[in-house]
Amino acid sequence: MLSSPISSPKASPKPKRFLQVLLSGCSAGGLATFFHCDNLGELLGGVATVKCMSDAGFFLDVDDISGNNSIRPFFSSLVALQGAEKNLNKDCLNSTLDPYLCFFPQYALQNIKTPYFILNSAYDVYQFHHIFVPPSSDPRGHWSRCKADPSACSTLQIATLQGLRSAMLTALKLFEGEPEVGMFINSCFAHCQSELQDTWFAPNSPTLDNETIAELVGDWYFERGAAQEIDCAYPCDSTCHNIIPSNQVGN
Known part of the structure; x- marks a missing residue:
């Protein structure tokens, strides 16, 4: 599917239109970029500069609050269902006896050669609701109000949520200081921040070190210097847009 629409650039008489390519996606689409990034670079090898960005796709290998994973x-x-093993990073597969682990970005990224940008909230709403505090870990619904409104979280719940942030930062630690890996990891309760102008690049957009997401991505893409920013722990960031999708409330 990926190769079909771009199988002709090398043969094109005007390859300049492909000089710069950014493969990006949000959520499941962001996750998919980890599987196709290097492949796209190979398909366009020599024709274009390929870089990749995952927005809210850095799904963590983390236990939930009950200790289950x-x-x-x-x-x-x-x-297994999708037969996806053939699409996973070969170097990653060679490093583990459990192929499905290469579906996790934190393991796949170690073997990706193409420049990468990770845009994610340390308190990603989807992961908070479905991976870190899934319904199975909270049968009595003690977390319902906290999930619907972060300001309603108790002190203990906020302390527990710092475990999700810690897992994110631990997974990213390996890539800190890597010039080809950019990061914008903020402390907002959100899931996908590149799709909306309000969070991507606007006068009141979330910022880290006075840079919006768009500005930091630009610094990384055009190699204008260090492009890794990690926020302080919630609730320190006053620039946040805490976006709780209505279909997540009550889960």
């Missing part, structure tokens, strides 16, 4: 069996069944 529900995302591992989910990803394992997903890889």
